[in-house]
Amino acid sequence: MAGRSAPTARRARLGAELRKLRERAGLTTTQAADLLGTSAGQLSNMEVARFGVSADRVRVAAQAYSCTDRLLVEALVRMTGDRKRGWWEESREILPRKLLDLAEIEHHGTRLRAAHTIHVPGLLQTVDHAREIHRQAVPGMTPPEIEHRVSFRVKRQTVLYREDAVPYSALIHEAALRMRYGGRHVARAQLRHLLEVSERPNVDVRVIPFSATDYPGSGQSLYYVQGPVPTLDTVQLDQSHGPAFIDGEAQLTQYRALLDRLDAVALDTEQSRDLIDTIAKDL
Structure with a gap:
């Protein structure tokens, strides 16, 4: 996972939405990290967009968090794939x-x-x-x-x-x-x-x-x-x-x-x- 000192709005929103899914599932960062096979620190960094998140990681997290909204999950997956720098x-x-x-x-x-x-x-x-x-x-x-x-x-x-x-x-x-x-x-x-x-x-x-x-x-x-x-x-x-x-x-x-x-x-x-x-x- 690549570190990001200045996350874009899109990456920050992705991390925030993953945090919301975790919280709706009633999981602490430690509990969720255990399910995802990572550390609580790495999970926190993903949720605040210090680290990038892969499409596979989003799908695994959605499953672990019991998210059944497939349209939302696929929208979040698409947010991981746009790595081009915008004109802004x-x-x-x-x-x-x-x-x-x-x-x-x-x-x-x-x-x-x-x-x-x-x-x-x-x-x-x-x-x-x-x-x-x-x-x-x-x-x-x-x-x-x-x-x-x-x-x-x-x-x-x-x-x-x-x-x-x-x-x-x-x-x-x-x-x-x-x-x-x-x-x-x-x-x-x-x-x-x-x-x-x-x-x-x-x-x-x-x-x-x-x-x-x-x-x-x-x-x-x-x-x-x-x-x-x-x-x-x-x-x-x-x-x-x-x-x-x-x-x-x-x-x-x-x-x-x-x-x-x-x-x-x-x-x-x-x-x-x-x-x-x-x-x-x-x-």
Whole structure:
């Protein structure tokens, strides 16, 4: 087993899921290690992704832990086989680790769902809009740091345009559409870009208008990345100190329900496009 000083998000999630399976089986690390023919120390290192895990090891562990969810087991097995470095690894010495984790998580996602109140979702931002958002960050960033962040955000957007483009749905509050980040010219170009990208078959942009009488949740930006099975879904929340990731089963259920409720109060696709067009013309 090869040691890893800086595990990727995918490897860290694999280790965490193996730990969850062990804990559901009611086994201590010592008991589980005995069943797997390894030491408690080695097992702990696998669960925190210091060591890589083979496909065979995952299958043996699943059997030892009495896991009968074959779809989950096979999804975990597939997580062991991707050893290529993703494009985001090029920025490991430049950008915070959690930004790289976000790019990796969404790269492997099977469906992406976003809900935003004040900002246009990052995957739908123009370069000028993204630059203005990063320019206003607290604490402030130097011009080179801003350009690195903007370039990274644009590269993340390739998940929407690649050959196996990921289905993406965005719920955007009207407040975000009326914010004039960068002034009228930048704001109008951003709205026109939303209209353009929403024409892609894999992208659905819908607006929650000011006239909506219901708005579930606290208004916090929410990004839901679906995995190959629901257990491997991930929620990303925006924080002032950077992205926060959530993958607890109860929390995933809660955020799925929240997105479904927000979806129910949003305008349909054509009504949303009409409202975006109207706001752009009013600028």
